Amino acid sequence: IGHPLYRSSKFYTLYPPPGVVIGLAYNEYGGAILYIESARSSFGNEGKGGLRVTGSLGDVMKESSSIAQTYAKKFLATYINNNMPAQKYLESHDIHIHFPEGAIPKDGPSAGITITTSLLSLALGVPVPQDFAMTGEISLNGKVLAIGGVKEKTMSATREGIKKLIFPKANQKDVSELPDYIKDGIEFHFVDEYPEVFKILFPKVDTKVQDTEPNLELINQQITQ
Amino acid sequence: IGHPLYRSSKFYTLYPPPGVVIGLAYNEYGGAILYIESARSSFGNEGKGGLRVTGSLGDVMKESSSIAQTYAKKFLATYINNNMPAQKYLESHDIHIHFPEGAIPKDGPSAGITITTSLLSLALGVPVPQDFAMTGEISLNGKVLAIGGVKEKTMSATREGIKKLIFPKANQKDVSELPDYIKDGIEFHFVDEYPEVFKILFPKVDTKVQDTEPNLELINQQITQ
Amino acid sequence: IGHPLYRSSKFYTLYPPPGVVIGLAYNEYGGAILYIESARSSFGNEGKGGLRVTGSLGDVMKESSSIAQTYAKKFLATYINNNMPAQKYLESHDIHIHFPEGAIPKDGPSAGITITTSLLSLALGVPVPQDFAMTGEISLNGKVLAIGGVKEKTMSATREGIKKLIFPKANQKDVSELPDYIKDGIEFHFVDEYPEVFKILFPKVDTKVQDTEPNLELINQQITQ
Numbered sequence: 001i002g003h004p005l006y007r008s009s010k011f012y013t014l015y016p017p018p019g020v021v022i023g024l025a026y027n028e029y030g031g032a033i034l035y036i037e038s039a040r041s042s043f044g045n046e047g048k049g050g051l052r053v054t055g056s057l058g059d060v061m062k063e064s065s066s067i068a069q070t071y072a073k074k075f076l077a078t079y080i081n082n083n084m085p086a087q088k089y090l091e092s093h094d095i096h097i098h099f100p101e102g103a104i105p106k107d108g109p110s111a112g113i114t115i116t117t118s119l120l121s122l123a124l125g126v127p128v129p130q131d132f133a134m135t136g137e138i139s140l141n142g143k144v145l146a147i148g149g150v151k152e153k154t155m156s157a158t159r160e161g162i163k164k165l166i167f168p169k170a171n172q173k174d175v176s177e178l179p180d181y182i183k184d185g186i187e188f189h190f191v192d193e194y195p196e197v198f199k200i201l202f203p204k205v206d207t208k209v210q211d212t213e214p215n216l217e218l219i220n221q222q223i224t225q
Numbered sequence: 226i227g228h229p230l231y232r233s234s235k236f237y238t239l240y241p242p243p244g245v246v247i248g249l250a251y252n253e254y255g256g257a258i259l260y261i262e263s264a265r266s267s268f269g270n271e272g273k274g275g276l277r278v279t280g281s282l283g284d285v286m287k288e289s290s291s292i293a294q295t296y297a298k299k300f301l302a303t304y305i306n307n308n309m310p311a312q313k314y315l316e317s318h319d320i321h322i323h324f325p326e327g328a329i330p331k332d333g334p335s336a337g338i339t340i341t342t343s344l345l346s347l348a349l350g351v352p353v354p355q356d357f358a359m360t361g362e363i364s365l366n367g368k369v370l371a372i373g374g375v376k377e378k379t380m381s382a383t384r385e386g387i388k389k390l391i392f393p394k395a396n397q398k399d400v401s402e403l404p405d406y407i408k409d410g411i412e413f414h415f416v417d418e419y420p421e422v423f424k425i426l427f428p429k430v431d432t433k434v435q436d437t438e439p440n441l442e443l444i445n446q447q448i449t450q
Numbered sequence: 451i452g453h454p455l456y457r458s459s460k461f462y463t464l465y466p467p468p469g470v471v472i473g474l475a476y477n478e479y480g481g482a483i484l485y486i487e488s489a490r491s492s493f494g495n496e497g498k499g500g501l502r503v504t505g506s507l508g509d510v511m512k513e514s515s516s517i518a519q520t521y522a523k524k525f526l527a528t529y530i531n532n533n534m535p536a537q538k539y540l541e542s543h544d545i546h547i548h549f550p551e552g553a554i555p556k557d558g559p560s561a562g563i564t565i566t567t568s569l570l571s572l573a574l575g576v577p578v579p580q581d582f583a584m585t586g587e588i589s590l591n592g593k594v595l596a597i598g599g600v601k602e603k604t605m606s607a608t609r610e611g612i613k614k615l616i617f618p619k620a621n622q623k624d625v626s627e628l629p630d631y632i633k634d635g636i637e638f639h640f641v642d643e644y645p646e647v648f649k650i651l652f653p654k655v656d657t658k659v660q661d662t663e664p665n666l667e668l669i670n671q672q673i674t675q
Contacts, residue, residue: 011395017366037365041295042274043302043316052295054288096295098365102334103285236620242591262590266520267499268527268541277520279513321520323590327559328510 010160011035011100012130019122022162023114024135024153025106031152033133033160035100036111038118040093047094049073055099058107064137065097068115071142071194075116076123079195079207089123110147112138113166113197120198128201133157134166142194146170154182163187166197235385236260236325237355244347247387248339249360249378250331256377258358258385259324261336263343266321274298274316280324283332289362290322293340296367300341300419301348304432314348335372337363338391338422345423353426358382359391367419371395379407388412391422460610461485461550462580469572473564474585474607474615475556476599481606483583485550486561488568490543497544499523505549508557514587515547518565521592525566525644526573529657539573560597562588563616563647570648578651583607584616592644596620604632613637616647 012020012035019038024031041052053065073090080087097115099106113136121128135153137145146168147153154175157165167175169190175183191197195209237245237260244263249256266277278290298315305312322340324331338361346353360378362370371393372378379400382390388410392400394417400408416422420434462470462485469488474481491502503515523540530537547565549556563586571578585603587595596618597603604625607615613635617625619642625633641647645659 011364011368011370020366035364039295039299039365041298043298043313052291054292056285056288096291096365098292098295100362100364100368101370102289102292102337102362236589236593236595245591260589264520264524264590266523268523268538277516279517281510281513321516321590323517323520325587325589325593326595327514327517327562327587 016127016130018125018127019118020130021114021118021121021128022130022133023111024133024149024157024165025108025110026149026152026156031149031154031156033156033162034106034111034114036114036118037098037100038115038122039096039098040122041096042094047092049091050094052094052096053098054096055102056105057099058105060109061099061107061111064109064112065115067140068112068119068138069095071138071140072116072119072123075120075142075194075198079198079209080124081206081208086124090119095119095122109137109145110135110149112136113144113191113194116194117197117201120202124202124205126202126205129164131162132164132166132201133160133162134197136166136168136191136197138194144168144170144191144194144197150174151178151182154178154186158182158186165189166191166200168192241352241355243350243352244343245355246339246343246346246353247355247358248336249358249374249381249390250333250335251374251377251381256374256379256381258381258387259331259336259339261339261343262323262325263340263347264321264323265318265347267319273319275319277319277321278323279321280327281330282324283330285334286324286332286336289334289337290340292365293337293344293363294320296363296365296419297341297344297348300345300367300423304420304423304434305349306431306433311349315344320344320347334362334370335360335374337361338369338416338419341419342422342426345427349427349430351427351430354389356387357389357391357426358385358387359422361391361393361416361422363419369393369395369416369419369422375399376403376407379403379411383407383411390414391416391425393417466577466580468575468577469568470580471564471568471571471578472580472583472612473561474583474599474603475558475560476602476606481599481602481604483606483610483612484556484561484564486564486568487548487550488565488572489546489548490572491546492544497542499541500544502544502546503548504546505552506555507549508555510559511549511557511561514559514562515565517590518562518569518588519545521588521590521644522566522569522573525570525592525648529645529648529659530574531656531658534574536573536575540569545569545572559587559595560585560599562586563594563641563644566644567647567651570652574652574655576652576655579614581612582614582616582651583610583612584647586616586618586641586647588644594618594620594641594644594647600624601628601632604628604636608632608636615639616641616650618642 023034025034169192248259250259394415473484475484616639619640
């Protein structure tokens with residue numbers, strides 16, 4: 001992320017279109033909130049599940065978008081009811097993900113859960129609550145991995161008036177070590193797997209997300225099969 | 226934008242073909258008006274909604290063209306009546322966007338609303354009034370974001386005899402701080418979302434652009450679906 | 451354009467194949483004439499309107515070829531009668547444009563009208579008169595923009611025995627300021643839009659090129675539609 005970072009970056013109101021999510025970024029100059037937008041790039045024609053990303057992204061962030069797309073397709077196939085049009089949305093449309101502001105270089109893997117959320121919001125047609133910001137690397141199976149810049153990111157959210165943050169559980173210790181004046185008034189949510197993020201942001205969407213505890217019996221069966 | 230900038234660049238008369246729009250650019254040497262042209266690049270054959278851009282563009286400006294194309298497709302799908310051929314124009318034709326003059330390097334995101342306007346003018350077959358110039362970054366959902374060089378851009382418009390300027394609302398403060406001798410006689414339009422630009426430039430085109438307030442009832446419906 | 455420039459470069463006789471056109475170039479060593487050749491690159495198979503360019507071209511000249519191709523397609527669709535095979539030639543064939551001599555690096559936008567002429571000559575199957583040379587940047591809508599090196603280019607034409615030159619109208623002042631010994635005996639044609647070039651070079655080809663004034667009634671119709 002380039003500089004300058006210290007100006008207000010909130011340009012969406014409380015009710016933006018589906019696909020708009022607030023992420024958190026940082027560099028040596030400090031932290032900043034970071035919008036992510038997703039949109040269909042083919043209208044009328046059927047798309048083929050393609051992906052276009054823009055916003056002066058480095059290679060790691062481009063790959064992060066690709067990982068998020070693969071996981072989001074899997075999430076929809078696994079957790080969304082078969083008869084909802086959202087289930088196949090990312091298969092039957094080409095998607096464009098953009099990270100305003102276009103001239104500021106951006107890189108890193110920590111927008112993983114934010115990009116995933118953007119894609120799922122678009123597919124479901126449900127906006128993301130704009131009082132939340134989030135950060136976390138995502139694995140291809142939805143594990144949420146630790147990120148850097150916990151202090152800078154938390155301060156940038158406060159500066160923008162955002163009081164609800166989603167962080168990886170692996171960063172819980174970093175947050176607990178923050179001085180009180182930084183974390184006071186912030187509602188922290190720590191997550192280990194992506195379905196937990198989904199439940200926080202879309203509590204009313206009916207999914208098959210249940211217990212995330214693994215079924216050890218089934219795993220053992222598969223291994224010995 | 227390279228130099229020299231201080232010569233007249235107006236080469237279109239009052240009635241250019243659809244797709245020709247005047248933008249505003251600046252660099253360390255000053256400001257300049259900047260034409261943008263869009264044209265079909267496939268005739269006879271059906272295209273596939275592809276995009277070719279020329280004019281010695283840097284990466285950010287190439288991405289900006291891609292963002293404008295995605296948003297323009299969305300705009301047509303959302304706001305134009307289903308039975309107008311314009312609605313699917315950008316899906317069913319390959320488009321070439323060119324920024325004369327070809328040897329001058331150009332970069333930056335601030336031509337976003339200008340490129341979008343060029344594509345919509347081409348799709349609708351309606352020329353853009355040539356007494357307007359405009360500048361503004363566009364997001365994938367049509368938000369108009371702040372740009373730089375307000376002073377240089379305003380001066381270049383004056384020099385070319387252009388009296389009607391469209392700027393981002395986020396730059397309204399910058400304009401208010403310009404000395405009177407620069408802004409006297411200029412009619413400034415400040416916009417926050419792209420549909421406002423469209424209403425200013427194409428007041429006679431019948432669209433479904435109305436209030437941009439969200440339909441909360443519909444959103445709740447979707448959430449509980 | 452590299453050096454050396456001061457040797458005769460005319461290698462075509464008075465009746466070359468369609469697609470061969472003489473352009474004008476210059477660099478710090480002086481001016482030179484510059485041949486452009488176009489040919490089908492798909493025989494037997496139907497092409498898809500593709501483009502290949504060779505001749506040690508810089509990026510601006512490659513883009514210039516692409517702009518010329520888009521405009522030439524538009525020209526054929528607009529001005530050539532529907533029942534002539536030329537009308538869809540550039541859609542149904544892949545084209546190869548080459549700038550001999552292949553080892554000399556070439557760049558810049560000023561071959562725009564020359565490349566366009568080469569493509570139209572090929573599509574129509576009508577050779578270009580070889581007593582003409584031309585230079586001018588072309589826009590995507592056929593506007594002819596100013597170029598540099600008026601003096602060097604004029605001298606190189608004289609040196610090669612070429613007496614008829616086509617220049618952009620925007621360079622008329624530069625030509626008027628040339629000393630008489632340089633411009634004596636030269637027939638200058640100044641053009642503002644490409645159809646004027648076409649009328650000069652192909653006076654016998656039946657086209658719909660007429661007045662370039664816009665049809666205001668039609669524009670109003672489209673707007674209120």
